[in-house]
Amino acid sequence: MGGIVGEIEFEFTEDGAGPGRFVPTGKVVGQILAHVAREETAAAARLYQGCSGEVAAELMRETAIASAKQRTGLLEMFVQARDFAAAARCAETIDDPRRAAELFESAYDFARAAALYRKAGEPARAALMYEKTMDFAAAGELYLEVGDLPRAAENLERGGDPLGAARLHLKTGNWKRAGAILHAVPSNRGEFFEAGTLLAEILWRTGHRELAIAKLLEVVRAYPNVPGTAELYYRLGEMFVETGKPEHGVTAFERVELLQPGFKDAHDRAAEARRLSHLPPAPVPSGDAAAPPDVPLDLGSPAAPATTPAGTLQLVDPDAEALRELPLFAELEHEELRELFQLCGRVTVPAGRTVLTRGEPGRGLFVVREGAVEVLGPAGAVLATLGPGQHFGEMSLLDEAPVSADVRARTAVVLLGIPREEFLRFLYLHERVARKVYRLFAIALARRLSETSARVAG
Numbered sequence: 001m002g003g004i005v006g007e008i009e010f011e012f013t014e015d016g017a018g019p020g021r022f023v024p025t026g027k028v029v030g031q032i033l034a035h036v037a038r039e040e041t042a043a044a045a046r047l048y049q050g051c052s053g054e055v056a057a058e059l060m061r062e063t064a065i066a067s068a069k070q071r072t073g074l075l076e077m078f079v080q081a082r083d084f085a086a087a088a089r090c091a092e093t094i095d096d097p098r099r100a101a102e103l104f105e106s107a108y109d110f111a112r113a114a115a116l117y118r119k120a121g122e123p124a125r126a127a128l129m130y131e132k133t134m135d136f137a138a139a140g141e142l143y144l145e146v147g148d149l150p151r152a153a154e155n156l157e158r159g160g161d162p163l164g165a166a167r168l169h170l171k172t173g174n175w176k177r178a179g180a181i182l183h184a185v186p187s188n189r190g191e192f193f194e195a196g197t198l199l200a201e202i203l204w205r206t207g208h209r210e211l212a213i214a215k216l217l218e219v220v221r222a223y224p225n226v227p228g229t230a231e232l233y234y235r236l237g238e239m240f241v242e243t244g245k246p247e248h249g250v251t252a253f254e255r256v257e258l259l260q261p262g263f264k265d266a267h268d269r270a271a272e273a274r275r276l277s278h279l280p281p282a283p284v285p286s287g288d289a290a291a292p293p294d295v296p297l298d299l300g301s302p303a304a305p306a307t308t309p310a311g312t313l314q315l316v317d318p319d320a321e322a323l324r325e326l327p328l329f330a331e332l333e334h335e336e337l338r339e340l341f342q343l344c345g346r347v348t349v350p351a352g353r354t355v356l357t358r359g360e361p362g363r364g365l366f367v368v369r370e371g372a373v374e375v376l377g378p379a380g381a382v383l384a385t386l387g388p389g390q391h392f393g394e395m396s397l398l399d400e401a402p403v404s405a406d407v408r409a410r411t412a413v414v415l416l417g418i419p420r421e422e423f424l425r426f427l428y429l430h431e432r433v434a435r436k437v438y439r440l441f442a443i444a445l446a447r448r449l450s451e452t453s454a455r456v457a458g
Contacts, residue, residue, distance in 0.1 A: 149169075196219035328444065362420060
């Protein structure tokens with residue numbers, strides 16, 4: 001069944017899902033092109049929105065023979081009709097990679113958007129698109145290119161390169177995050193040798209000397225005879241001597257001599273450690289040169305514990321628990337909260353200093369960890385006092401409206417903060433989290449409006 005209305009042909013279609021409908025066909029392509037030629041973009045878009053996919057394909061074929069002006073007109077028509085994929089392909093035909101990238105992003109084609117942002121000379125934006133496609137290696141490479149080391153490290157970690165991620169965090173001075181990443185590498189992974197060695201040095205330099213020694217012991221027990229173990233035993237010897245345990249240093253330095261005779265000055269260091277620990281001189285080797293030395297402690301014994309109960313390495317940050325208690329994040333899963341926590345930073349504010357100023361752009365969410373802040377009204381009256389565990393500024397995470405009240409440190413305070421821009425990026429990359437947060441945000445906003453209405457009515 002068909003019909004004609006004006007100069008547009010319609011055809012009745014039935015797809016089994018409903019009573020059927022009329023769709024424009026045939027001359028409608030010419031009608032749309034005529035609207036575009038007369039720069040009647042809105043009329044062309046309205047007509048196009050009622051068309052079938054065949055009309056879209058025909059219009060795209062027209063772009064191959066159309067002039068640059070016609071292509072630009074079709075591009076704008078597709079945009080107004082919200083067919084971003086077609087608009088993106090149109091932008092490609094007029095050699096506008098940046099516009100094409102933006103449109104492919106709107107069409108959720110992040111892989112093509114990434115390639116085009118890269119072509120347009122926007123590597124940071126391309127990296128963000130690669131993150132959306134979970135191509136973390138490509139994203140990390142581009143973040144390195146633009147010098148964004150924290151984000152490069154984040155992508156290397158998510159892409160399964162903990163060593164690369166840890167090294168980048170160390171370059172930015174984030175020792176804590178580097179240590180957490182290295183600590184999570186299990187002993188059955190190939191990276192454990194290097195990861196454990198690097199973590200031991202981090203622990204040593206940050207004052208956790210017993211834990212550093214324990215970590216190196218764990219590594220040499222896991223890899224007793226690989227190239228490089230001699231170096232680790234030598235380092236253990238240095239650590240033992242420096243921590244006042246030269247008798248254990250003897251064990252370590254003499255193990256070096258067994259593994260790799262003549263390595264550095266291990267022989268002399270062992271003799272010096274014996275002297276410091278008042279041990280007798282080492283016996284002259286005879287017969288089985290590979291037999292273990294007669295020393296007070298067998299560092300290679302797998303039965304020896306890597307750490308004492310009191311010295312177990314703790315990498316859980318108490319600040320992370322503060323996020324779990326916020327209503328805005330109540331539905332987030334453990335791993336989602338863990339990733340969100342990476343955005344947080346600690347801020348110390350002296351008593352009397354203003355944290356947020358009324359009328360200025362919001363900076364993000366703050367959670368009070370120590371001390372107290374005051375929320376002030378327009379006349380300076382104290383509207384509320386917030387202490388440990390309480391929060392403020394959450395509206396600015398999702399709303400661009402300016403800050404509605406001054407917030408001042410009543411005492412010296414320590415705040416846990418999530419910057420607005422970092423949070424929005426996090427939601428962009430984590431759609432499941434975004435859905436949960438937006439829903440809870442809407443509930444909180446509705447509750448706040450209801451309470452305000454009740455106060456006004458009362």
